[in-house]
Amino acid sequence: MNITATIRNSRQQNDVTVNTQGNQKTITIPGKPAGGGSSVNGGELLFLALATCFCNDIYREAARRNMAIESVDVTVTGEFGGEGDPASNISYRVQIESDSPESEIQDLIHYVDTVAEIHNTLRKGVQVSLQRAD
Template structure:
């Protein structure tokens, strides 16, 4: 599955687009108040990526098990230090309401998704990011 993301930025313009297998979508993110760049930072998007991946995988795996989730909340947090330093202490918490299912079923589902979530596994294993000039 080929995925890409792009940003076009100039004064008071911040266009964000993502694409998966030719399915293009725009995301509305305002420019910074001073006019250039994004009003949200990469760390926020990274943590949102973790939460989004877990959420989507959670619903997919729940459907396989015939588990009806009423509500899911995924909260990701961590710390960034000085410029250029990677994140540290990334943690996440998952809360699920599923009235018709036992705590054991929900716990098993959460553990399964934690093991297969692709963004989580990418960060856990590390990957090279290459600049092409």
């Protein structure tokens, strides 16, 4: 699966698109009021990526188990230090509303924690490389 995320920013506008396998979507993120960047920072988006991944994977894995999920609430927290420092103390909480037994819900949560792709990407520590713009 090929994924691309693009931001085109100027003082007048902030255009954000994501694309997975040719399915392009626009995300509304306002620019900073004075221009020069997004009003949402990268750390917030990183934590949102973790929350979104886990939420989506809960529904995917629940469907495979024939579990009906009413709602999923994922909250990710963590800290960033000084400029250039990586995040630390990242953790998340999950609440699921379902008619399934609590033991099945907990089993689902623990399983999804092992297969959530964004979580595993950060846990593994993937190389990020800068490509030259031509």
